[in-house]
């Protein structure tokens with residue numbers, strides 16, 4: 673049996689100091705619903721587990737005067753969809769926070785852990801990318817901000833340095849006449865890994881007839897979550913109709929780079945990208961119109 677040290681720092685500076693000392697030998701534990709599973713399977717072998725749940729900065733929810741929403745990285749999912757301020761501002765966050773595992777998992781699992789675990793299938797990530805989320809990161813050397821779509825470098829890999837901690841994420845203020853949605857395809861009704869997931873965010877014109885902006889991000893169809901670039905160039909100013917919706921969903925389909933595995937063939941996944949993007953876009957448009 674291997675000895676593992678455990679600490680639960682109550683200040684950010686203590687946590688950053690520990691992380692800087694142990695670097696790759698540290699295991700950051702938020703909810704532990706990924707970390708502990710990986711430790712049991714010997715996929716990671718930290719000598720020092722740093723429990724970040726007691727650090728105030730990682731448990732804060734802040735809405736600034738501009739209505740940008742900042743969510744601490746260690747906040748569990750259930751506190752997100754049960755928070756009336758968050759749900760008033762960004763009700764779509766429930767789409768993903770309420771489907772990560774079941775009730776027990778949501779009692780522990782954080783968005784920060786879902787992001788930093790860097791699974792291509794992570795359910796919270798596509799919607800957050802579609803919403804233009806940025807990551808607030810800190811080490812003993814200072815702070816930096818990373819757009820979420822630039823955080824991932826491979827399956828299970830991020831661009832975070834070994835001594836860096838994700839402190840919080842910031843979702844920019846909701847535009848007028850905007851809506852967003854996340855949906856996934858899983859073979860069962862719940863508690864499964866997304867075969868494909870699609871996050872969409874849309875802004876429509878004042879007369880509610882044209883697209884102003886559309887952002888799409890995909891899960892489980894590449895080595896990292898995919899931000900589908902270039903949609904606005906094609907769609908901004910276009911009428912909202914079946915044809916323009918089909919254009920968006922085909923751009924998403926063509927941006928996917930799926931593999932075939934036991935959960936679905938590459939061809940099936942590409943088909944799902946088109947179907948799910950179309951459905952999430954239609955829901956986003958309805959939400960933007962207030963329907």
Ligand SMILES: Cc1cc2nc3c(=O)[nH]c(=O)nc-3n(C[C@H](O)[C@H](O)[C@H](O)COP(=O)(O)OP(=O)(O)OC[C@H]3O[C@@H](n4cnc5c(N)ncnc54)[C@H](O)[C@@H]3O)c2cc1C
Nearest residue numbers: 700702703704705706707773781782785786788789795838
């Ligand atoms: C039964 C079960 C069902 C699940 N269902 C789903 C599902 O439907 N959808 C889905 O997407 N996931 C699912 N998961 C995976 C997991 O629950 C989620 O990814 C969860 O959000 C991870 O959050 P956590 O707080 O538990 O992370 P942890 O396990 O604590 O951490 C995950 C990883 O991120 C790192 N990390 C955590 N916080 C930080 C930080 N602040 N800064 C830097 N690194 C950090 C950790 O070191 C670790 O490598 C499931 C897991 C289980 C066990």
